[in-house]
Structures are given as structure tokens and as C-alpha cells.
Amino acid sequence: MNIPHRLYLTEDQMPRQWYNLRADMPCQPDPMLDPATLQPVTEEGLYLVFCEKLAHQELDGSTRYVDIPEEILEMYRIYRPSPLCRAYQLEKALDTPAHIYYKFEGNNTSGSHKLNSAIAQAYYAKEQGLSSLTTETGAGQWGTALAEACAHFGLDLTVFMVKVSYEQKPFRKAVMQTFGADVTVSPSPTTGAGRRILEKDPHTGGSLGCAISEAVERALATPGCRYVLGSVLNQVLLHQSIIGLEAKRAMDLLGEYPDVIIGCAGGGSNLGGLIAPYMRDKLTGAADPQIIAVEPASCPSLTRGRYAYDFCDTGRITPLARMYTLGSGFIPSPGHAGGLRYHGMSPILSRLYHDGFMSAVSAEQTRVFEAAVFFARQETILPAPESAHAIRAAMDEALRCRETGEAKTILFGLTGTGYFDMTAYTAFLEGKMADTVPTDEELQRGFDSLPEVPGRA
Amino acid sequence: MNIPHRLYLTEDQMPRQWYNLRADMPCQPDPMLDPATLQPVTEEGLYLVFCEKLAHQELDGSTRYVDIPEEILEMYRIYRPSPLCRAYQLEKALDTPAHIYYKFEGNNTSGSHKLNSAIAQAYYAKEQGLSSLTTETGAGQWGTALAEACAHFGLDLTVFMVKVSYEQKPFRKAVMQTFGADVTVSPSPTTGAGRRILEKDPHTGGSLGCAISEAVERALATPGCRYVLGSVLNQVLLHQSIIGLEAKRAMDLLGEYPDVIIGCAGGGSNLGGLIAPYMRDKLTGAADPQIIAVEPASCPSLTRGRYAYDFCDTGRITPLARMYTLGSGFIPSPGHAGGLRYHGMSPILSRLYHDGFMSAVSAEQTRVFEAAVFFARQETILPAPESAHAIRAAMDEALRCRETGEAKTILFGLTGTGYFDMTAYTAFLEGKMADTVPTDEELQRGFDSLPEVPGRA
Incomplete structure (x- = not known):
């Protein structure tokens, strides 16, 4: 040939379908645990942070193919x-x-491939009637992908971008802004997590961990808003x-x-x-x-x-x-x-x-x-x-x-x-x-x- | 449908063929003129600067399809x-x-589309047994395309990059270097044309015109080298x-x-x-x-x-x-x-x-x-x-x-x-x-x- x-x-x-690997695994991954109780999280327990369909997908180990x-x-x-x-x-x-x-x-x-999940996550958020999303980004591929997806579905997006990346990669930031995203340098004075870190060290370059904390905090504090993540899940x-x-x-x-x-x-x-x-x-x-x-x-x-x-x-x-x-x-x-x-x-x-x-x-x-x-x-x-x-x-x-x-x-x-x-x-x-x-x-x-x-x- | x-x-x-628009034009473009004699240039007259096949293509108004x-x-x-x-x-x-x-x-x-011609020009240079090319670049798309083409065909490439772009777009320069190109800021002290301009104004930001002059001068002075251009021709x-x-x-x-x-x-x-x-x-x-x-x-x-x-x-x-x-x-x-x-x-x-x-x-x-x-x-x-x-x-x-x-x-x-x-x-x-x-x-x-x-x- x-x-x-x-x-x-x-x-x-x-x-026209995604494939859920867990459905064929002989041993499932161990359950996620709630950080407060150390008990397995429930789907409903995830609704505060994730939108409902995504929370369901997160915990669904049995559906083999998803339309x-x-x-x-x-x-x-x-x-x-x-x-x-x-x-x-x-x-x-x-x-x-x-x-x-x-x-x-x-x-x-x-x-990058990040757009494949960004589109899905933005879609489900829109479908649930949410109006905005937050996320963090380091190098900026995920933030860019999500900005594209949110521009398409008409969602507001706040990206907490790690300060050292924000300063080293102004063009990445500009691409996200072109797609209408609000790009905030992290740590920022706009969240409690950010303020606490800035008080300790006003000159910190930031970290992904801090940016995640800020993005989650902002999502929890904003009506109609959820937090999304580009990998691991x-x-x-x-x-x-x-x-x-x-x-x-x-x-x-x-x-x-x-x-x-x-x-x-x-x-x-x-x-x-x-x-x-x-x-x-x-x-x-x-x-x-x-x-x-x-x-x-x-x-x-x-x-x-x-x-x-x-x-x-x-x-x-x-x-x-x-x-x-x-x-x-x-x-x-x-x-x-x-x-x-x-x-x-x-x-x-x-x-x-x-x-x-x-x-x-x-x-x-x-x-x-x-x-x-x-x-x-x-x-x-x-x-x-x-x-x-x-x-x-x-x-x-x-x-x-x-x-x-x-x-x-x-x-x-x-x-x-x-x-x-x-x-x-x-x-x-x-x-x-x-x-x-x-x-x-x-x-x-x-x-x-x-x-x-x-x-x- | x-x-x-x-x-x-x-x-x-x-x-599998290019199409030569001139073959169907009722009126041909007026002939290129030699700047010294103001007489129409000949194919052989272009050989000093262009490689032979490209000089031929430049002046060939009659072949409709080219393999x-x-x-x-x-x-x-x-x-x-x-x-x-x-x-x-x-x-x-x-x-x-x-x-x-x-x-x-x-x-x-x-x-960009520049790669389509860069590959052709690099190929014909290689086919003629040349060892190197020179060109100029402003924004850098043409220089990048030619660097890719030269890397593939094993040709050395010197790109004269307009100084203001060189300084504003260090990443473009880095891409060309990744493909093995020698990127020289223009005006440069390596050519007569560059030296003359630098003597007049050591702080000039350069211009495409100057970069072309340097690239042509370098090609003429280097055995086995020709000059190439990404548009107009x-x-x-x-x-x-x-x-x-x-x-x-x-x-x-x-x-x-x-x-x-x-x-x-x-x-x-x-x-x-x-x-x-x-x-x-x-x-x-x-x-x-x-x-x-x-x-x-x-x-x-x-x-x-x-x-x-x-x-x-x-x-x-x-x-x-x-x-x-x-x-x-x-x-x-x-x-x-x-x-x-x-x-x-x-x-x-x-x-x-x-x-x-x-x-x-x-x-x-x-x-x-x-x-x-x-x-x-x-x-x-x-x-x-x-x-x-x-x-x-x-x-x-x-x-x-x-x-x-x-x-x-x-x-x-x-x-x-x-x-x-x-x-x-x-x-x-x-x-x-x-x-x-x-x-x-x-x-x-x-x-x-x-x-x-x-x-x-």
C-alpha cells in the first residue's frame, strides 16, 4: 500500500464518541478523597467546583463510550x-x-492538544447555564486553548497566569486576550490566597499551585462560575x-x-x-x-x-x-x-x-x-x-x-x-x-x- | 452536497505542475531592465545572482505548465x-x-505560504551544485521558510535580518537558527553596503533595502552562492x-x-x-x-x-x-x-x-x-x-x-x-x-x- x-x-x-479507558481496566484507580474528610468524593460533592456533566464524567468508571x-x-x-x-x-x-x-x-x-478538552469543558459549562470559568496556566497552552473555547461558546474566562510566565511570555498573554480572556498575574491582590502570598513575599515569581488556589477561590466566590483544569483528571x-x-x-x-x-x-x-x-x-x-x-x-x-x-x-x-x-x-x-x-x-x-x-x-x-x-x-x-x-x-x-x-x-x-x-x-x-x-x-x-x-x- | x-x-x-499565468496573458509584463544599461536583462545576465533554472523561470513567459x-x-x-x-x-x-x-x-x-517558493528555490540551487544562499528578511516569515528549506536540502544560509526586527522579534531569529541558518543583523559590518550605512548612522534600525543590498553583495562575493527573494518575482x-x-x-x-x-x-x-x-x-x-x-x-x-x-x-x-x-x-x-x-x-x-x-x-x-x-x-x-x-x-x-x-x-x-x-x-x-x-x-x-x-x- x-x-x-x-x-x-x-x-x-x-x-463521534469518546472512549472511557476505565471501563476496561481490571483494577480501577483508587477513589478521589475529600481533603477535609478523607472519604471518597461524591459526584454532588464535586458540583461546587466542576459543572455537573464533568463531575459525572470524572467519577464514571463504567460507561465505555460517551457520545x-x-x-x-x-x-x-x-x-x-x-x-x-x-x-x-x-x-x-x-x-x-x-x-x-x-x-x-x-x-x-x-x-497543542489542549483544545480537545477545553472545548468539551466550555461546552458543558455553557450547557449548564454557567456564565464564566476560571483556570490557571503556566506556559500558557491550556490558557490559550480555553480562551479559544470560551470565545466560541460566549463564556467569560479569567486565567490566573503564573507571574514568571506572565512576564516571560507576554505574547502568550496577548493571544489569550485576543480571544477575550481576562489574564490576571498570579499571585494577585484579587484573591485571599494571592494576597497572603504577596504579603509574605511581594517579589515572588508565583507558582502553579498558587495560581490553582486563586482560580478555585475565584470560582467558588463567583455566581455562575466554575473552575476547570487541563490535565490529570x-x-x-x-x-x-x-x-x-x-x-x-x-x-x-x-x-x-x-x-x-x-x-x-x-x-x-x-x-x-x-x-x-x-x-x-x-x-x-x-x-x-x-x-x-x-x-x-x-x-x-x-x-x-x-x-x-x-x-x-x-x-x-x-x-x-x-x-x-x-x-x-x-x-x-x-x-x-x-x-x-x-x-x-x-x-x-x-x-x-x-x-x-x-x-x-x-x-x-x-x-x-x-x-x-x-x-x-x-x-x-x-x-x-x-x-x-x-x-x-x-x-x-x-x-x-x-x-x-x-x-x-x-x-x-x-x-x-x-x-x-x-x-x-x-x-x-x-x-x-x-x-x-x-x-x-x-x-x-x-x-x-x-x-x-x-x-x- | x-x-x-x-x-x-x-x-x-x-x-504535479505549477501554472505559469504569463502563458495566457494577452499582454506580457514589460521586460526587466539591467540597471546599468537600461536594456532588457538576459537569462545569462541573471545567472550571477540567480541560479540557472530560476533565471529561466523568471523570464519564461510561454511555458504554460511546469513539472x-x-x-x-x-x-x-x-x-x-x-x-x-x-x-x-x-x-x-x-x-x-x-x-x-x-x-x-x-x-x-x-x-505562511512562503515555504512553497522557498523549497523550490533551495531545490534548484542544490541541483545546480551550489552550496549556499543569502537572503534578507523583515518580519521573518520568508527567512524562516528558507531556513527550513535549506536545512532540508543541506545548503548553508545567511539571512540578513533588518535590525529593528532582529531586536523586536528575537524568537523569529531563534527559529531560523534552530533550522541552522546564520542570522546576521543588518546593517552589519560584514559587507561594504552595511559598513557604509553604519558609518553614516551607527544607530540606524536598518531597512529591507539595505538588507537586500547586503545579501546580494554577499552572494556575489561568495563562491557557490546565490541570492534568493520571497515575493514580487x-x-x-x-x-x-x-x-x-x-x-x-x-x-x-x-x-x-x-x-x-x-x-x-x-x-x-x-x-x-x-x-x-x-x-x-x-x-x-x-x-x-x-x-x-x-x-x-x-x-x-x-x-x-x-x-x-x-x-x-x-x-x-x-x-x-x-x-x-x-x-x-x-x-x-x-x-x-x-x-x-x-x-x-x-x-x-x-x-x-x-x-x-x-x-x-x-x-x-x-x-x-x-x-x-x-x-x-x-x-x-x-x-x-x-x-x-x-x-x-x-x-x-x-x-x-x-x-x-x-x-x-x-x-x-x-x-x-x-x-x-x-x-x-x-x-x-x-x-x-x-x-x-x-x-x-x-x-x-x-x-x-x-x-x-x-x-x-
Whole structure:
């Protein structure tokens, strides 16, 4: 079969349902716990923070396929399907017998896969009659995606943007504002959480943990407002299954089945989405592809973390989840430029990893940027540093194939583009980037922040 | 017929030939003149600056279809076809009976259509055994595109980047460097032209004219090196015909034919490419679509310029071309943020405009940015300011259709994305953008710079 460089599904071929991985898992993720009572949260208990449909999706472990509402499909059709790409140029440059495919999610203005869940979350909020949302953003991909979605559905949006990013990435802020979002530097004097932190240290650069606290506080204090989050949550993995469902349908059309599936992993939204239908094959015994999560050596939650109950935020106000975590007190080295800075990992992926259904590797950032530049020069796409973790692992696998002569089929997720990450690229090109791997002592300090949860693993 | 939001041609449906508009023009553009002799240039005379195949394409007015070499097709397949998009959301927001389509060229790392010609020019240079290229870049889209192409074909590239852009857009520079280009701030002490300007004014912000002079000087002084240009030239319009050929094939598949075709016009590379096959219909009498060029009111070469022989650069070292021009001495107001700053216009488009085959309108930049923001919020794509000129005119046409009830089919070119133009967006959003329309006196100063060419119109 003549395999094209890019395969776009037609509208008719696009999936109309999301796939809920939990429905096929032999062991469910442990329940989220209320931080006050340490008892499992209820759907109704989540309504204060999440809108109702999303709270339901968060806790629904049994519905296998969820119909995608027509209004969401209509938005997906504006920027989807994303292409399934055959990396002919990369294969040639690596002189590998492997077939390398990537699912490219960067061809939209948010520059990443985040838009897939942003649209869903904004839609359900609008459907419930809410008028506004709050969220936090670090690097800004999630904030941009949500700003696009809220502009479409006519929702007001307040984004608390970590101060150091706000100052370093004025263009990201400007993109969000172009889509009508109110972008507030965090910590801000507009919330109690922000004021408390500013009183302690007026010159702080802020943190994601603080921004989450401010966003949640604002949502709780504002009528018709809810808080939304771009990764980690079960609902987000559900929405992101569109990535894998499209990829699988496209590969099926080509008569290809991946031997190896590779995704970068921060909170897990991209990896969980990409692997979803292939993991189903694995869980049901239909096939046995190798599934590899790639994380930064600077923030190695799967490869060096603990499977334990922890807070989802560093402010310790969210429910607790059992996941692979470095402890909510763990902060990656400031020298870490490659994204994927989250201390924990999606509870679904954590469970699957714990039960042996996937493996994980970590990569030092100089090797990640080396792969990013090599890939860009071959395939003409400038990858986000996050995505480049998957590129690194895919290249390593392809180079092993060159040694062994195996013509493996490799599929990896290219989650986004790196236009707003050029400071890191420049540091790499100028030889000013160092690898930052935490010592055991540094990890221990993170583990020391883990909460005690009596009677739970 | 059910018309999808995005139509991607398959690889089999992609054009394998470029279309040379000149072959069907009743009146050819006037010949380029050698600046020293004022006699028509010969193909061989261009070999010093251009590589041979490109010099041939520049002067070849008779070959109707030119085979695209397989190596170029292979590169096109990495980022093409570009989608033909039906603007359902925009139509709904404007409440118009018009059908609005746009051909979106921004889904590649250069962020614009410039890559189409960059690949062709780099390929022919490589084929001739050259080892390096030089060019200039202002905003940086062309420099980025050429850097990608040179990385692929293994050519060294030196980009002379206008100093003020170099300092304002460090990220553009970094992208080019990531693709291996040597980016030199212009004026630079590395060329005679640069040194002369620096001696006069060490603090100059540079200009495109100066950067061209430096790039040409460097090419002439370097063995195995040639100079390349991203717009205006006949060869560039030839390569860019891929845009229109794809668009027409896609619309044919949908059973649609545009009543109105709209493109922004700076040097003319996008407009010339987009309209190519439709202009052929017009020239051969097969159909009679309306074709509209949109230019900034700040730099109105078609609507307020003169059809005269002029230099292509402000340094006055290039051949002269007869075109609509404001005079190579014309400099748009520094308050002009919307791109399309070139003083002249493609000689092919100038001839067609002069002969009545297309019309032109100008747009003030605040109305252009207003359209850009409106479009972004509906269609989720953040447009380049240049592209937003076409959006403005398409929206105006669609609004007229709302008044008249006509269900016209409108096709416009969305040439690229605006990620590197956020300073201008922010100025617009904050109400700090003013319209800058040159007075008749200011235009006259530009016309005073027109060269005298005895015996020619």
C-alpha cells in the first residue's frame, strides 16, 4: 500500500464518541478523597467546583463510550482531524528500517492538544447555564486553548497566569486576550490566597499551585462560575481519547498496527488520549503493543516517584488522588526548560503503570532538545519541548531497530509546537542548557510533603 | 452536497505542475531592465545572482505548465495539501447568505505560504551544485521558510535580518537558527553596503533595502552562492500557483466556483498564487470571477501608486521592473503594523491590474485588526495581520450579501498565522493603534524617487 505523508480522516470518518479507558481496566484507580474528610468524593460533592456533566464524567468508571455532543463535534471539525504523519524524512535521516508515525496535534492556534478538552469543558459549562470559568496556566497552552473555547461558546474566562510566565511570555498573554480572556498575574491582590502570598513575599515569581488556589477561590466566590483544569483528571483523558481514536482509525485504513506507542507524560492528558484505543486492545487481549511514557529526568514521577495519595495542587486544597507522585512539595529545578513540570500523574495512567500495562523512561533535557532540533530539520515542524520527549524516545527506538534490523512500527504523539519556547531552544543551541536531575535527597524532600492518609495505601 | 469544514486533497489529488499565468496573458509584463544599461536583462545576465533554472523561470513567459520536480513534491507532501476551509462559524456570526471559503497556508512552521517558493528555490540551487544562499528578511516569515528549506536540502544560509526586527522579534531569529541558518543583523559590518550605512548612522534600525543590498553583495562575493527573494518575482508567482491549483481542485470536488476571489497584496506572491487558475479562466473566457487585491491604506501601491519602471529594492542595485509602485524611496509610516510594506507590486499582477482583469481596494489597519480579532474568535485561527486584509474584504463582501440577499461564493487566501505579531494585536486591543494614511505630499516624495528610463513608459 502506498502510504501518504499525511493522512487526514474525512469528516465522515471522524469519531463521534469518546472512549472511557476505565471501563476496561481490571483494577480501577483508587477513589478521589475529600481533603477535609478523607472519604471518597461524591459526584454532588464535586458540583461546587466542576459543572455537573464533568463531575459525572470524572467519577464514571463504567460507561465505555460517551457520545460527543454535536456542538463539540462542530468545533472539532474546525481544527480536526489532526493529521497522522508518516515520518519518511526522519526515517531516512536515521537510516532505520522502522516505520515511524506521529499524530500531530499542533495545527491549531492553541498550538497543542489542549483544545480537545477545553472545548468539551466550555461546552458543558455553557450547557449548564454557567456564565464564566476560571483556570490557571503556566506556559500558557491550556490558557490559550480555553480562551479559544470560551470565545466560541460566549463564556467569560479569567486565567490566573503564573507571574514568571506572565512576564516571560507576554505574547502568550496577548493571544489569550485576543480571544477575550481576562489574564490576571498570579499571585494577585484579587484573591485571599494571592494576597497572603504577596504579603509574605511581594517579589515572588508565583507558582502553579498558587495560581490553582486563586482560580478555585475565584470560582467558588463567583455566581455562575466554575473552575476547570487541563490535565490529570479522568474527564480530561476521556476527551483526549479523540487523539487515539483518530490515530487508530487512520492506521487501520493504512493497514498498520503499532508495535510501540510513545507519548510524553506530564499530567498525562496527551499520553492517556493517544494510547486509549490501543490500551483497550491490550486490556482485552486483542493485541499487545508496547506502550511507553516519556518524562523529563528533572521531574520523574513515574520512574522515581511513589504510588501514593497526594494533593493535585501544591496549595493542598484539591481532593486527594492516588497516583505516582514526587510529592506536591516537589519543585523541578529552575534550570528545567522542557515542560512537563507536574509533580503527579493521571490516576488512570498511574494505575495502568502500576499494574504493568505500560512502561516509562525518563530523558535528560539536552538529549530532548537535540532530538527536537534534529526532528525539526527533517520534518520541518518545530516541536514543543514537551513533545520532543516523545521524539527522543521514538528516535532511540528507531536507532535500536537499525542495530537489530527489525522493521518495527512506531507511533508517537507530537502534541504541539514550540513557537513560544524559543528561549529554551536558544539556550540549547548556544550550549547553555544543563541537565538537571534531582538527587535522592531532593526527591526525599518532595516525598516528605506527602500527606498521611490513614487506612489507605 | 454536504460540504466539510476542512477539505484536504489526498496525495493523489495534489497538483504535479505549477501554472505559469504569463502563458495566457494577452499582454506580457514589460521586460526587466539591467540597471546599468537600461536594456532588457538576459537569462545569462541573471545567472550571477540567480541560479540557472530560476533565471529561466523568471523570464519564461510561454511555458504554460511546469513539472514540479519529484524532490519538491516530496517536500510539499510534508506540509501540504493545505486545507480548503468553509467558514461556517464566520458565516453564522455575520448572518450572511454568502458561502465563505478560505485556503489556509499557515499550518507549517514558517507560518505562511512562503515555504512553497522557498523549497523550490533551495531545490534548484542544490541541483545546480551550489552550496549556499543569502537572503534578507523583515518580519521573518520568508527567512524562516528558507531556513527550513535549506536545512532540508543541506545548503548553508545567511539571512540578513533588518535590525529593528532582529531586536523586536528575537524568537523569529531563534527559529531560523534552530533550522541552522546564520542570522546576521543588518546593517552589519560584514559587507561594504552595511559598513557604509553604519558609518553614516551607527544607530540606524536598518531597512529591507539595505538588507537586500547586503545579501546580494554577499552572494556575489561568495563562491557557490546565490541570492534568493520571497515575493514580487515571476518565478515566485509560478511556485505559489500551487495554492490556487489546490484550491481550485478542492472547490471543483465540492461543486463550488467562487464569484469573488480575495487576496492580500504586498509583493503579490500569495495573491498571484491563489488566483492563478481562476485568472486563467478569466483570460481564456471560461469564467468571469471577480478578483480583488487588498492592500494596506498605509502602503497603497495599486490603489494610489503609478505604473512605472522602478527598482525592486530601495538600494537601487536590482534590475528595474515595470510595476505599480510608490517609488523605491517610499517608506510606510512607522505606525503601520500590518505588514505588506513593499513599495511595488509583482509585475505580472501589475500588468493584469492595469489591463482591467482585477480590482484593488485598500483597508485601514484598525479595520483590519478588528476583522482579525473577529475572525479568530469565530474560526479559532489567529491570523497574520497580512492575511487579515483579505479577511476584512471578505467580511465586507459577506456583509454586502446580507444586505442584498445574494448567496455569493467567496474565496479568500488566509496566508498565515500571527503568533509573532502579538505586539500589534496588543496595541489594537488596548486602543493604541492609529490609522496611517499617507498624504498626497508624502506619496509625491516617493514618486520623486522613481528613476528616469528614457524611451520606456
